[in-house]
Each structure stands twice: as C-alpha cells, then as structure tokens.
Amino acid sequence: MTSPFALLSLGLLPAWLGAASLALQRSEPLPLLAPAALSALAIVAHGWLARVAPARDPFILPVAVMLTGLGLLSIARTAPNFLQRQTLALVVAFAAMLAVCSRRDRLRWLRRFKYTWLIAALALLLASLAFGVNPSGAGARLWLNIGRFFVQPSELLRLLMIAFLAAYFAQRAMHSGELLPEARPSASFNRRSLAPTIAMGVIAMAMLVIQQDLGAASLLVITFAFMLYLATGDARLPLGLAIGLGLAAVAGYFLSARVAQRLSIWLNPWGDPQGGAFQVVQSLIALASGGLLGQGINQGRPGYVPAVHTDFPFVMIGEELGLAGALAVLAGFAALILRAWRVGLRSGDRYGSLLAGGIAAALATQVFIIIGGNIGLLPLTGVTLPFISYGGTSLVVSYFMIGLLIRLSADAAEGRPMSAARAVDPLAQRTELAAGRAMRLSAAWLAALALGTGYWSIVRGPELVVRLDNPRRLEAELATFRGAIYARDGVLLAYSSCAGAPQPLTPCAARRGSQSATPRYERRYPLPEAAPAFGYYSQRYGVSGLEAFADATLRGSRTWLDDFLHRPRRGSAITATLDANWQRRAVAALRASPTLTNPRGAVVVMNWHTGEVLALASAPTFDPNRLEQDWERLRTDPDAPLINRATQGLYQPGLLLRWLVEAHAPMAHRAVLNQPDDFMAHLAPLNLHRPVPFELPNEATPLPATATYSETLGQGKLRVTPLRVAVTLAELAAGRPVTPTLLSSAPAAQVGPPVVERSALRPFSGFAQIADNQFVGWHARIAGDLVFVLAIEMPTHDEPTLVRAIAALEGA
Incomplete structure (x- = not known):
C-alpha cells in the first residue's frame, strides 16, 4: 500500500510543475513561493497527523493538497496580487484542520454545543446584513471586515448547519420513537421532531435571501435536503424541498429581475453573448480553446472571463491544461467526496455517519453547482469552488471539513466496531441505504460534469473557437507576422511590422511574461495608390482585394506541433503582377x-x-x-x-x-x-x-x-x-x-x-x-x-x- 507521505508528495507535484513553468516564463520566483508554503504546511501536517491520527484515511489530505495546489496556481496565473492573501489564509486553514484533528474526544466540543455554534453563525450572518462590506467596493455586501481580513459568514453557516443537524438527529435517534418509532417501523419520521431543524433552516435561508446571496441559499437548501434524507431515509422530504426550490425559481423569474436574468442566460446564453451572457459564453469559449491537452500554463487567455479567479477557476484550468486537466480536477473531487461517503458509512456512531455524509453532500453540491454553472449545465450562482477559488473563508472552511473527515476516519479505525444493536436498528439501516443512494447521486453529478466539459471542449470546441466574439482570434491575428506583398519590380506594396517599429518587416522580439507581452503587428502600405488591387487588411473591417484572395498564404499555415509549442504564426510573401x-x-x-x-x-x-x-x-x-x-x-x-x-x-x-x-x-x-x-x-x-x-x-x-x-x-x-x-x-x-x-x-x-x-x-x-x-x-x-x-x-x-x-x- 502506498505510504501517506508518498501520496502527499504526489499531490504536491502538479503545483510545483505548474509554478516552475510560470516562474520560468515570467522570469520571477514569486509563483514558487505558494507551492513552497503549501509543501511546508503539508509536511508539518503529515508529521503531526502521524502522531494524533495515525489510523486516518490516507487519501483525504493528499487529494485536498492537490486541489489546493491547482487553486494557488490558478490565482498566481490570473490574480497574482491576491496570492499572498490566499497563502496567509492557507496557513490559517491548516491550523484549523490540525486543531480539529488533535482533539480525541470524538468531536464532543462540536456535538455538545450544537445550538451555540449555529446561533453564533446566525449572529455573524445577521451582522453582515447590518455591517456587511464588499472587498471590491461594489456589489452585494456579504463579508465582515475583521481587522485586515474579510470573513464570509454564509460559508461558516453552511458548515455549522451540517454539524447542528448531525448532532440533533443523532441525539433524537437515541430517544425511541422520535424519528422512527420501533412500534411502526414503516413510518418515516416524526414531524414534531423535525420542527426545530426546519425552523433553524428557514431562518438561515431567509437571511441569505434578504442578503441576495442566492448561491449560498441554494447550497444550504440542497445540503439541508441531503441531511434530512440521511437522517430519516425518506425521500419525500428532499423531494419536497427540490420541488419548493423549483417553484421558488419560477416565482423569482417573475418577481426578481436578477433571478430572471440568470435564468434567461442559462436557458439561452447565445441570445446575448456580448451582454448579460458574456461571462458564460466566454467561459465556454475558454474550455473550447483548451481542447484535449490545453494551451499550456501561461499560454491561454483566461483573463477574458470576468471574475475567473473566484467564480471560474475551473475554466482557467480547462483552457491551459485542457480536458485532461479538467478531468483530473473532477477526479480529485470525486476521490475526496467518495472517501467522505466512505468515512460516513464506516463510522462507528450515528453522529459521525451523519456528519461525514453531510460534508460529502455539501462538497458534492458545491462542486456540481459551481462547475455546472461554468459549463452551462446550471444557472450561475456565484459560489466558490472548494480549495481552488480565491477566498480565504472558503479555504478555511474547506480545510475545517477536511479536519473533521480525518478525525472521523481515525476514530472509526481506532474505535469499536458497530454494535449488534445498531446493526439491526431500522433507522441505522435506512440511513446506510440513504447514504449509498446519495453517494451514487454524487457520482452521477460528477459524471455529468465530466461529460459536459468534454462536450464543450471536444464536440463543440471547433465551432466555438472560430466565433467572431472569441477575443483570442483577434489576439492571434494581431500576433501573426503576415507575409509581404511585392510588385513585379520588387517594390514593397504591403508588409507587417511589430507595432511601433520604424523599419519595415521588423518581427516582434520574443518576450517572456504575462499576457501583455503578446506580440502585436501592424499592416502598412507604402504604395496606397495600388489599394484597388491589393485591398486592405483590418482586424475590425476584414480583408479585401488581393489581401483576401491570398489570405491563407499571407497568414501562413499551422501544424499541430506549431500549436503545441505556441510558435508564432508567420506567413509567406507573394509577388503581384503589378508594376x-x-x-x-x-x-x-x-x-x-x-x-x-x-x-x-x-x-x-x-x-x-x-x-x-x-x-x-x-x-x-x-x-x-x-x-x-x-x-x-x-x-x-x-x-x-x-x-x-x-x-x-x-x-x-x-x-x-x-x-x-x-x-x-x-x-x-x-x-x-x-x-x-x-x-x-x-x-x-x-x-x-x-x-x-x-x-x-x-x-x-x-x-x-x-x-x-x-x-x-x-x-x-x-x-x-x-x-x-x-x-x-x-x-x-x-x-x-x-x-x-x-x-x-x-x-x-x-x-x-x-x-x-x-x-x-x-x-x-x-x-x-x-x-x-x-x-x-x-x-x-x-x-x-x-x-x-x-x-x-x-x-x-x-x-x-x-x-x-x-x-x-x-x-x-
């Protein structure tokens, strides 16, 4: 069996390879600092966990580290100014994870004070309604400014709601007849016992709706439905919530301009590709541009997608690492989510089973909603992608979940096997059956995301990359060293030179660095009197005359190797019969x-x-x-x-x-x-x-x-x-x-x-x-x-x- 340290080293490898490539291209060491910090934290965590949780699941932390490394690479690539802040949040996240793992009291501190923790989260959310800010200076005020840090209470609320529901349902299950009366084993649940949980959920969701944090509200509703299903084994409750969520969307379409816009964009993004649907259309074009193997680190143009470092990091990975990289990300999430379900199924007590299942469901829901929005499978919601998106609160909460899963897996391996009484308990059996079905639903979601990503990258890719609203086409044309047109007597009729170069036929020097270093050529015409013959070449107005007829020769041909190595396009000269x-x-x-x-x-x-x-x-x-x-x-x-x-x-x-x-x-x-x-x-x-x-x-x-x-x-x-x-x-x-x-x-x-x-x-x-x-x-x-x-x-x-x-x- 592969050692945990070897798995951890393997998880760090993608971050180091990507950061090294980025550092070499930019001629600066800054991109290497983030994977160095991640490696140091991962090694410290590995050593500490070997002492406090030696029997833990060996795959959970390496997979989380792999996803985090890709997230840091994405931020270094698209928003390097935020890399230092995200690295600092990573330190806090690892500290929180290790603190959770160090307590060997079977999470009594979280279980016993369930109401206290949830009320504290609701209080923070209420405070954001009154004192909330937006770090960008505009938009919804969903954050609290605490010192130099911005905290998003909705992220904490979702985690603590899972912990509250797990503790509540586990406690009620110990009292006969409160959830599944033994006298009536066919009954599904006691409605009165669900009242406190529904009340807490309604209060939380009402606050999120008032705050117009519709993405967080959707995540909370779906996670709440999962928890009810896991606790009761009855599908009617989550089905009712799903129907209610659909009805709310229909009502929102007619009552809220914001909801109506998002639903309209989802139903027909091609109707307004330069307006409200610009973000979605550009994300699909970015995936198409990546193709199978991607453009390469620092070779794509994910910056054309607004908010790519927060809402669309999956698109950046898809463009620069291709479908292969995107599927690797989905495989990482699949491994993490399925291991979380496995921890829940192997837990020795009901609380651990519900808590691990709730975390697995929350991660699966969040991944499905954000990536589904990126590929047009679902409406956009504006939530973060765990471990990958920029956002300190999201990163800390994600690692808090990892800490809980590691602790639960270690406790399950070190604790006593499931008791005979629990093995024949009808409620435990129905919970286990519900967890198995929920796990298969999570796998189906991830499979749908993989198919959707492949559809846009491969099946529709050739169609999307040639769209006129693909800015990469314009950039590629500006970087093309177009061939010259000569008269029969050798006089230069048309030529390209690097923008600003005083001499004709001057190629742009190879430059390293960011997107701004892309070469740009200008087309010049020394003999404008011949314009009726050679025509014109314009990025905005097209081509005409001989420029149009000989366009393929003047632009030059490309091979797959040229595209793979990102060689600049260079055209061939032609000679006109003009004298x-x-x-x-x-x-x-x-x-x-x-x-x-x-x-x-x-x-x-x-x-x-x-x-x-x-x-x-x-x-x-x-x-x-x-x-x-x-x-x-x-x-x-x-x-x-x-x-x-x-x-x-x-x-x-x-x-x-x-x-x-x-x-x-x-x-x-x-x-x-x-x-x-x-x-x-x-x-x-x-x-x-x-x-x-x-x-x-x-x-x-x-x-x-x-x-x-x-x-x-x-x-x-x-x-x-x-x-x-x-x-x-x-x-x-x-x-x-x-x-x-x-x-x-x-x-x-x-x-x-x-x-x-x-x-x-x-x-x-x-x-x-x-x-x-x-x-x-x-x-x-x-x-x-x-x-x-x-x-x-x-x-x-x-x-x-x-x-x-x-x-x-x-x-x-």
Missing part, C-alpha cells in the same frame, strides 16, 4: 484633368500574352493606412471609394462596343452590323456579358433578351467593366482565351519588363452617355504586349480631359 511605375501612371491619368476636382473612373493595363495585370487603378479610392480612422466616411461617401471601378464599375460601352465587334469580325459589312439581330450574333462570342475569372470580385450584365438598335450603338442594357473590356481586347490580340491574373508566378524583381511598341491596332477613343449630363470617356488600345483600357466619368464630351488622361497613361 509600380505603370500603377503610378494609371493613377496620374485619372487625376490629369484640372477641371475634374473629384475624378471618377478606372484604368487597366494588362499584358495580353500572359494575362498579367500591370496596373489596376480606380478613382476615387482610399488610403488603407488610414482605414480605421476613415471607415465611416468611406462607407457613407456617395462616391463609394471602397468600390473598385475597374472590376465592379459597370458603364455604357457606347461606340466602343461596335469597335470591338468590328475588331472581332473585320469582314462584317457595316449594314449587317446595323441590324440588331446580326449585331448580337457577332457580339455574343466576345463574352462581354460574362464575369472574368479573376482574383478580385467583378461584375457583368447579361445580354439583353431583345435586340434593339440602341444595343448596336452601345447605349442599350449591356454594361461592361474596364477589366472585362481589357480581357476581351487581349483575347482579340491573342486569338485565344486569356485569363487575367494579379499573382505572378516568378519572384519579385525577376519578372521581365513588358514590351511597349508604337505599331498597334487602331486605338479607340470616344464617349458614351450613362445618365443625364453624365458621360464616360473610353480609351482602348493594344500597343505591343500591352492592352490599355481607360474609363473616366465627366459631365460633358470633354475631349481635352480625355486626351490629357491618355497622355498621362501612355506617355504620348
């Missing part, structure tokens, strides 16, 4: 006229041999470096600068349409082209009505169902984009289908310059009317390897403006 010089000339063409103060139009320059787009300009446009500041103005601007007119601007083609048809069918007689049906037959092969296969979204309109003479003049229903015209012209020059592209297959600065020749097909320049007092000036030309298409909006047939734009573009 920085041609792009600047295209923008200059749209701005060439001094009479157009706010030019609107588009330019496409493309190599008809390869389909590579050398320039893609649109006006008006935007500066992606100022997207966050200008978004509302850009979104509401009637000129729609976020629209790429080169790919999405649909214009009347005018006589450009006839020019394209004539280029496609040069032998067609002009009289034939004046016939609408013949004209449409020659128009269809040009595919002007089809979208272009391209990296950017683009528009097209279908061919009109009815041919009209207006269509032959380009003033009908057919409208085209500049990109569509450029592709059609390229296909006419190549004599084959041409697929345009913005992505180069060659590395930056290794793509040869395009050939520009002056001998070419006759160019087209002309106008089309697109609305009253609104025209579009078209220019289309094949020159050498290049196709030029320009469309610029103007209020009149402004020939000089069109000529200036052509000259700025082609350098003529």
Whole structure:
C-alpha cells in the first residue's frame, strides 16, 4: 500500500510543475513561493497527523493538497496580487484542520454545543446584513471586515448547519420513537421532531435571501435536503424541498429581475453573448480553446472571463491544461467526496455517519453547482469552488471539513466496531441505504460534469473557437507576422511590422511574461495608390482585394506541433503582377484633368500574352493606412471609394462596343452590323456579358433578351467593366482565351519588363452617355504586349480631359 507521505508528495507535484513553468516564463520566483508554503504546511501536517491520527484515511489530505495546489496556481496565473492573501489564509486553514484533528474526544466540543455554534453563525450572518462590506467596493455586501481580513459568514453557516443537524438527529435517534418509532417501523419520521431543524433552516435561508446571496441559499437548501434524507431515509422530504426550490425559481423569474436574468442566460446564453451572457459564453469559449491537452500554463487567455479567479477557476484550468486537466480536477473531487461517503458509512456512531455524509453532500453540491454553472449545465450562482477559488473563508472552511473527515476516519479505525444493536436498528439501516443512494447521486453529478466539459471542449470546441466574439482570434491575428506583398519590380506594396517599429518587416522580439507581452503587428502600405488591387487588411473591417484572395498564404499555415509549442504564426510573401511605375501612371491619368476636382473612373493595363495585370487603378479610392480612422466616411461617401471601378464599375460601352465587334469580325459589312439581330450574333462570342475569372470580385450584365438598335450603338442594357473590356481586347490580340491574373508566378524583381511598341491596332477613343449630363470617356488600345483600357466619368464630351488622361497613361 502506498505510504501517506508518498501520496502527499504526489499531490504536491502538479503545483510545483505548474509554478516552475510560470516562474520560468515570467522570469520571477514569486509563483514558487505558494507551492513552497503549501509543501511546508503539508509536511508539518503529515508529521503531526502521524502522531494524533495515525489510523486516518490516507487519501483525504493528499487529494485536498492537490486541489489546493491547482487553486494557488490558478490565482498566481490570473490574480497574482491576491496570492499572498490566499497563502496567509492557507496557513490559517491548516491550523484549523490540525486543531480539529488533535482533539480525541470524538468531536464532543462540536456535538455538545450544537445550538451555540449555529446561533453564533446566525449572529455573524445577521451582522453582515447590518455591517456587511464588499472587498471590491461594489456589489452585494456579504463579508465582515475583521481587522485586515474579510470573513464570509454564509460559508461558516453552511458548515455549522451540517454539524447542528448531525448532532440533533443523532441525539433524537437515541430517544425511541422520535424519528422512527420501533412500534411502526414503516413510518418515516416524526414531524414534531423535525420542527426545530426546519425552523433553524428557514431562518438561515431567509437571511441569505434578504442578503441576495442566492448561491449560498441554494447550497444550504440542497445540503439541508441531503441531511434530512440521511437522517430519516425518506425521500419525500428532499423531494419536497427540490420541488419548493423549483417553484421558488419560477416565482423569482417573475418577481426578481436578477433571478430572471440568470435564468434567461442559462436557458439561452447565445441570445446575448456580448451582454448579460458574456461571462458564460466566454467561459465556454475558454474550455473550447483548451481542447484535449490545453494551451499550456501561461499560454491561454483566461483573463477574458470576468471574475475567473473566484467564480471560474475551473475554466482557467480547462483552457491551459485542457480536458485532461479538467478531468483530473473532477477526479480529485470525486476521490475526496467518495472517501467522505466512505468515512460516513464506516463510522462507528450515528453522529459521525451523519456528519461525514453531510460534508460529502455539501462538497458534492458545491462542486456540481459551481462547475455546472461554468459549463452551462446550471444557472450561475456565484459560489466558490472548494480549495481552488480565491477566498480565504472558503479555504478555511474547506480545510475545517477536511479536519473533521480525518478525525472521523481515525476514530472509526481506532474505535469499536458497530454494535449488534445498531446493526439491526431500522433507522441505522435506512440511513446506510440513504447514504449509498446519495453517494451514487454524487457520482452521477460528477459524471455529468465530466461529460459536459468534454462536450464543450471536444464536440463543440471547433465551432466555438472560430466565433467572431472569441477575443483570442483577434489576439492571434494581431500576433501573426503576415507575409509581404511585392510588385513585379520588387517594390514593397504591403508588409507587417511589430507595432511601433520604424523599419519595415521588423518581427516582434520574443518576450517572456504575462499576457501583455503578446506580440502585436501592424499592416502598412507604402504604395496606397495600388489599394484597388491589393485591398486592405483590418482586424475590425476584414480583408479585401488581393489581401483576401491570398489570405491563407499571407497568414501562413499551422501544424499541430506549431500549436503545441505556441510558435508564432508567420506567413509567406507573394509577388503581384503589378508594376509600380505603370500603377503610378494609371493613377496620374485619372487625376490629369484640372477641371475634374473629384475624378471618377478606372484604368487597366494588362499584358495580353500572359494575362498579367500591370496596373489596376480606380478613382476615387482610399488610403488603407488610414482605414480605421476613415471607415465611416468611406462607407457613407456617395462616391463609394471602397468600390473598385475597374472590376465592379459597370458603364455604357457606347461606340466602343461596335469597335470591338468590328475588331472581332473585320469582314462584317457595316449594314449587317446595323441590324440588331446580326449585331448580337457577332457580339455574343466576345463574352462581354460574362464575369472574368479573376482574383478580385467583378461584375457583368447579361445580354439583353431583345435586340434593339440602341444595343448596336452601345447605349442599350449591356454594361461592361474596364477589366472585362481589357480581357476581351487581349483575347482579340491573342486569338485565344486569356485569363487575367494579379499573382505572378516568378519572384519579385525577376519578372521581365513588358514590351511597349508604337505599331498597334487602331486605338479607340470616344464617349458614351450613362445618365443625364453624365458621360464616360473610353480609351482602348493594344500597343505591343500591352492592352490599355481607360474609363473616366465627366459631365460633358470633354475631349481635352480625355486626351490629357491618355497622355498621362501612355506617355504620348
């Protein structure tokens, strides 16, 4: 059999491993002080208990120490400012535990003065109603300020209520007929004998309800029901209390806004994930982020869950240690609770049996309620998780319970075996049967918690981690070293650098420490004139353009090993087909006229041999470096600068349409082209009505169902984009289908310059009317390897403006 000291050492191991990892990452020894203090206290306790309780249950203290170590690790991780206070409470908790264990009078001091202890607890609770404070400065005033310490009377009340009920029922059982009359062994209980206990319970619960400590009130009601069931063996009493608790919840839903809110959140947390249900939704996302093995100590982001160190420490463990760590916590509680039931079943007297059973029931109820609230199985109540949550009173009371269990287990092992009279006592038999059923119910609760945790961590995990309200996604994106975008001539179009770094392509240095040390990158655009092509990248407003099309490459891929080792995400660079010089000339063409103060139009320059787009300009446009500041103005601007007119601007083609048809069918007689049906037959092969296969979204309109003479003049229903015209012209020059592209297959600065020749097909320049007092000036030309298409909006047939734009573009 494993020695108690070996079990204790094993229980301390998780705390030391976690604290060492945290200390190394933070480069400070502070996280090691808490497990050192816990180890010292545990070793002292082990030595002392070997003297005063050598026959104790060897598993109870090591399991409690293991859970406490995880609790200290959770506080060191999420609320290090409170670690010293929790460690001091731990010293008091161990002192209380050892004091309880040192008394070998079979707990007569607790049993004999049952009324005194309970009245004292009620007095403290009453004092908190009048003089209560909240350590945070806001919220329910549930604590008493005693010197430098804050005491929560409701925690003491629950423990002393268990002790009172155990002593009361044990005393009444010694008087024949008070609980189970021997003359009527089928009777369940004497109602008059239960009156004092019910009165005390009602008084306590009334105080808690007045104080609005609904979590403590729920715990007290359920624990009270367990004690009645253990004492009488009759299930009708706890069933009635359960029904009463349900009715109270229904009444509270209609009478109390606070209760109604909590029940609504429980029933549908997804209805208000950014409001009242924020805490629950974020706790589920945290569990999902942990997955099977967790993010690792100090690698998760449990701080996104409000009050994580008090109400949601289980979630922190689930995120950083994964489902495996969460199940280890549940296994620890299961071992402790089942050992407590075992102590009760093996106790040599009725008082010990009821006291140990009450403690087991209280621990099981508290664990089920708080973790059930964390995983959405139950409404949130705001109670602490024993041994793990931050809270001095909770920790002291929990170790007081451990002391009672150790003392009871030692007394049972050292005392006399159960008497023959008690072995055949109907009440003792029914109590033992009730304890067995209650133990199985506790095990079922813990199994439900394990299944619920696995459901959110594994089954629903992939769905939750990609939710838009998961702040870890934003943080991960900010920490991604996104790949650069180069022009074909090596000019940098877009790149990422560490926030605040003056040099481009500067990665964030690896930094140790807390969550604030997470690297943050900024996206920058040295050539904003090319924004219609590369688009933008924004955490708030998404991605567009080439940034969106090549997002997977720019963000980089991940393997399970990268995630396990928390390697920073690093994307790959891409090379665009854009030529920085041609792009600047295209923008200059749209701005060439001094009479157009706010030019609107588009330019496409493309190599008809390869389909590579050398320039893609649109006006008006935007500066992606100022997207966050200008978004509302850009979104509401009637000129729609976020629209790429080169790919999405649909214009009347005018006589450009006839020019394209004539280029496609040069032998067609002009009289034939004046016939609408013949004209449409020659128009269809040009595919002007089809979208272009391209990296950017683009528009097209279908061919009109009815041919009209207006269509032959380009003033009908057919409208085209500049990109569509450029592709059609390229296909006419190549004599084959041409697929345009913005992505180069060659590395930056290794793509040869395009050939520009002056001998070419006759160019087209002309106008089309697109609305009253609104025209579009078209220019289309094949020159050498290049196709030029320009469309610029103007209020009149402004020939000089069109000529200036052509000259700025082609350098003529």
